[in-house]
Amino acid sequence: MMKSITLIILLFIGLFSGAQNTEKKKDSVVALEEVQLMTIIKKKIETDMKMAVSVDEFLASSDNISFIKRGAYAWEPLLNNMSSERSTITIDGMHVFGACTDKMDPITSYVESNNLAEIDIKSGQEGNMHGATVAGSIDLKRKSTPFNRLKEWTGAYQTGFEFNNKQFFNLANTSYSSDKFVADGSLAYRKAENYSDGNDDKVDHSQFTKFNASLGLAYKTTELSSVKIEAIYDEAKDVGYPALPMDLWLSRALITSATYKQLFEEGLVRAWDSKVYFNAIEHYMDDTTRPENLVHMDMPGWSTTYGLLSNINLKRGKFNSEIQLNAYNNLSTAEMRMYPQDRSQRTMFAYSWPAVTTTFAGLSLNNSWAFSDQSQLNFGGSLGLNYNHSKYVEFNWIFHPGTPQEKTRLLPSLHAGYQLNIDNFNFSVGGGYGHRAPSVSEGYGYYIYNSFDRYDYVGNPDLKNEISYEGNASAGYANDKLSIQANVNYFYIENYIIGRILSLGSPMNYQSVGVKSYTSLDYSTLFNFSLNGSYSILDNLHWKGTLTYARGKDENENNLPFIRPLSYQTALHYKYNRFNFQTSINGDLEQINYSPEYGEDQTPSYTVWNLSADYTFRIAAYKTVVQVGAENILNEYYSTYADWGNIPRMGRNIFTSLKFNF
């Protein structure tokens, strides 16, 4: 029986991989011009300071990303100071949804830095390509080696140790390329113990172990077409969340896709890229490691997504257009299983996500028209259909009697922007309008405990679409030595979804103080500003600096939570022969505009000083880099505005890393 099942699955996969797709890049003739609409594409997955970074650390080096941190692992990325349900986070355009009701598993936690090539961040409605959004999009782009006439193996191996939390990591990736066939593979393993804060006190429950493997195989079917199959497997075990009353026992993700890509040498259509995908995530929490819990609660969650995306790239003269069809179906289920003091029998049960299906289908269109040498117009739109179904709707009826089991929403989006380059100056101005549907938790969540404000959250299926009106502008100047760039954006968001205290509820979770229901504010506003500068003091001495400021207010002029106070970063880079030296200082000022209504307290200012040095040399034919550095050299004790439960950040951390390229 088991054998025949295995056989069927093997057959199925054989079929699947036979019908599979993708990969282009530097392929024979056409080098595709990507339509880049004011995109911030982060190349090279390493920061200036550190060459062996986690995905989180890498994202943190972007201006418009900040993080909610619940520990040392799996930080929740905030784009434009908005929580993750307001942005679309995708892997190569694939939608993946975390299986944890407490957002302990943002999508970024299921990839590893050595299987990513770049992260594509788009702000606001320009990020509508992969689906409806308010804040923008974060697309994690996987590594994919181009076809190559020469048969070639390349690879890298990186190992290192971080002293503060005794993190030992091994990252390996390899790729094989030939004229017809390309393979990419990566393996990563990280294991860390509890870290210490700036007072040299251990932060209990901050350990983690993560294993990640990925494989991509591409086959060139004709000169202009290829198929590709890809898979990522990620497993995290024994992950501590010091800010939460529970830890992660196990989470696993399998993310698979099959892509077919067709390029065209002439004509209007230049590239056609289609992908089918499947991913499954399981996430099991464990609170038995916490002796303070008198009651134990298992909160397992599952999320399964099937999807399709098809993208056509059109080009005529100076007009470039991208059309994308997105469709996916997600099933999210999460349970609460409570045990009384006597664990032998489980007596209490409820769904925190009552088997909620989300089906989305949408068409996006983005155009860029470079109508003169100096000017370019970018404009686009999308229209999506979002359908939700709650299987056990009786859970939703407790707080919202008689609410329908199904809900269909139409999600339009429009944006336009104008870019002007005159000599060394550049300017841009743009605007956008878009809707988003409430997330599964916002719509259908049931007693989801939020340890930040210590409230149980209940979803509301009847929430209206969140409607965003945004404006953005930028101005910059760049010459050989100096560059300076200012970006500003403003969001006016109607029906802004946020948790409000519900007088009639009584909490269910042990640590909780009350019940909040997701409700729509009439509106709220968000303002983001960033200023970047760089200056080459000498040929081998460079300076870089960043300043960001944000402000968020609700309809009553009260502050919104998780808005980053004025923050700064300044860095110097010095190169001497084969040595590189970097130093940076970053910090936030005191959080003046905090939000007590949403559980925030005032966070004091902090400053962190980092230093690192690396040396490049050759062992035999292999380029080798060795790096030593220290983060938070002064061992400052601090936590940031977005640290869940004011958990202190890591104190002084000396890191070492060694990388071989072959």
Add this chain to the structure above:
Amino acid sequence: MKNINFFVAVMFIAVTSCTLDKTDYEAEISTEVTEHFEYETVVSIAENNYQIDIEALNGTLYKGYNDIRLTITNTQTDENLNASDVTFLPIVTDYTGNNSSCPHQYNVDYNTTDAYYSTYAVFTSESNDSDTWKLYISFTDNGQTYSLNQDITVETQTNMNLNMTAFTADDGEQYFIALVAPQKPKIAENELVAGIYKYNPPSNEAGTFPDPSQYSYAVVSDYTLLLDPRMPEPSMGNHSSPNNVDLTQQDDGLYYGVVNYTMTGNWTLNFRMQNQYGEIIKGTEVSTEFTPGIEGARSELHIDILF
């Protein structure tokens, strides 16, 4: 290529087979409670030329509320009586020989649509070595009255959702509250149905046994039963639910309200009984504080349920 297929297949199997099984929700909520829908014969009595069938849910009489149907058949004509004056009186005798009764409907109505005589009894104890229950029934046909009695067995009600309570209220009267529905609650809004009865103390000397005036009970009218459901387990910290509706009397004499159960487990229905003048005559208000680790305090008037 084969190796790769195999690799992918292994990973596929590894992940699609869940590490922990999902809870079978339907099984989860049905284990505790058996629901009864069928009226079956409890006992059949032959009396002269008549046969009296007594029916109840599951063919069993339980402690608590019992809806009871009687059919009386003339065995000679094989016709069911439909214009008879039927009386119904349950009597319990304890080991000292004392007789008492329980809330019941003495003068039985005829249900013309479904052709049976309809009554109820709220048995206040199970049959056991000391307590024995007997039904005293009389009916008329062709101007003649027939009386009979029958031993019955009252079983323990295992479904806590049909529990009952008996108490003396502040007005000195003896009251009974019995849960009638739901038999099988859901994690959802449930229509909560209860009967409220009181004992009418006799005002005259006892006549010939069984003298119904000595065993008189009445449905309480125009009261309100204020409801506050909570989970008493210490780990639940006095958890409650929203949108509950107090019980008020409807045309059938029973009291109807709404209880929301937010999860499976032990629940306590905390009541306060308010008379027609708006006075609370039994029950205490319970704390609404969230008190993790402490067993929730119950109202002095409450019924525990489990599902």
